[in-house]
Amino acid sequence: MLHKVLIDTVGNQAARLLNNDRGLPAPDIEKQLKALLNSALAKLDVVSREEFETQQAVLLRTRERLEALEKRVAELESKP
Structure with a gap:
């Protein structure tokens, strides 16, 4: 559950920041960031x-x- 909360929070904040700065589509960025974070956390032994x-x-x-x-x-x- 902690992983999901962390991933959602980071993904949402990063997407919001990138969307405001560059005009990029936030849902795509958020989806990619969440996948990246999931992959990184899966490699950790936590x-x-x-x-x-x-x-x-x-x-x-x-x-x-x-x-x-x-x-x-x-x-x-x-x-x-």
Whole structure:
């Protein structure tokens, strides 16, 4: 979603600027800029904020479970 917002914003602003300065057709420029930005972002190894936060939550839960299991193993090992 972040990619789409970024692409739309940059594309719209660039098309508006170029249209005002040169009299070029804004829809064509906007379409080409969006395609260029999509291509550039696709080459980068990035994730959306939503995906990052989801994985962060999964990692936190996993870490909590691991700590609980480590504690349980330590308790079982300490029993005679």
